Amino acid sequence: MKIKYTSASPKAGQTEHLQPNICATLIAAGFAEPCGPPPMRGTREWFAEMQELHGVPAPTPTVSWGVYIGQIAKCPAIVASCSNSNCTVKFRFEGNFARQQHPRHGEEPLHLFEKRISDAASKVVFTHSCGHKTPDKVSAAIVKQFVAAVVKNPREFTSDEAKVISFAVFKGDSGQHREVVQGVPLQRGPLAFELPE
Numbered sequence: 001m002k003i004k005y006t007s008a009s010p011k012a013g014q015t016e017h018l019q020p021n022i023c024a025t026l027i028a029a030g031f032a033e034p035c036g037p038p039p040m041r042g043t044r045e046w047f048a049e050m051q052e053l054h055g056v057p058a059p060t061p062t063v064s065w066g067v068y069i070g071q072i073a074k075c076p077a078i079v080a081s082c083s084n085s086n087c088t089v090k091f092r093f094e095g096n097f098a099r100q101q102h103p104r105h106g107e108e109p110l111h112l113f114e115k116r117i118s119d120a121a122s123k124v125v126f127t128h129s130c131g132h133k134t135p136d137k138v139s140a141a142i143v144k145q146f147v148a149a150v151v152k153n154p155r156e157f158t159s160d161e162a163k164v165i166s167f168a169v170f171k172g173d174s175g176q177h178r179e180v181v182q183g184v185p186l187q188r189g190p191l192a193f194e195l196p197e
C-alpha cells in the first residue's frame with residue numbers, strides 16, 4: 001500500500017510503499033494518509049508495488065507445457081501452467097479435429113489432416129496472470145506431440161454432442177438453418193500486457 005506522510009511526521013510530504021499493517025498504524029496515528037485505493041492484483045501497478053515492497057524483482061516465470069490425454073473421451077489437449085504460484089491461469093487447448101470425409105475424394109489424406117492440426121496448434125499462446133507481460137508461445141516439439149496424439153486418438157462424439165451437431169445441420173421445411181445467437185461480446189478494458197509501454 002502507498003501512503004503520504006503528513007506534517008506531523010518527520011518524513012512530511014514523502015510517499016512510501018509499505019506493508020498494509022504498517023500503513024494502517026501510521027494512518028491511525030495521524031502520521032500519514034493513504035494515496036488512493038491499493039492497485040488491483042495482477043495489474044502493472046500492483047506488480048510494481050510488489051517489487052518495491054519486497055525489494056526483489058519477481059522471478060522470471062517458466063511455463064511448463066505438456067500434452068494430456070483425457071481419461072474418458074481420450075481427447076488430447078495441450079496444457080500449460082506457470083511457475084509463479086500467483087499465476088492462476090489454467091491453460092488447456094483441445095481444438096476440435098476430425099478427419100474429413102469428402103463425398104467424392106474419400107478420406108482426407110493424413111498429411112493434410114496433420115497439417116491442419118499443426119497449423120491450429122502452432123497458434124497457441126499462454127497469457128500470464130502473474131504480471132509477466134510476454135505471452136509464451138507453444139514449442140514445435142509440443143505441437144508435434146499433440147498432432148501425433150490427435151491422429152492416434154480419433155475424435156469420438158458423445159451422443160449429446162451428436163444431437164447438437166444434427167440439430168445444427170438440420171434444415172426444416174423452410175430449407176434454412178436455425179439462426180444462431182452468439183451472445184453479446186464481453187465489455188472489458190485492455191489487460192495489463194495489452195497496454196502501451
Ligand SMILES: [Zn+2]
Binds near residue numbers: 083132
Ligand atoms: Zn505467469
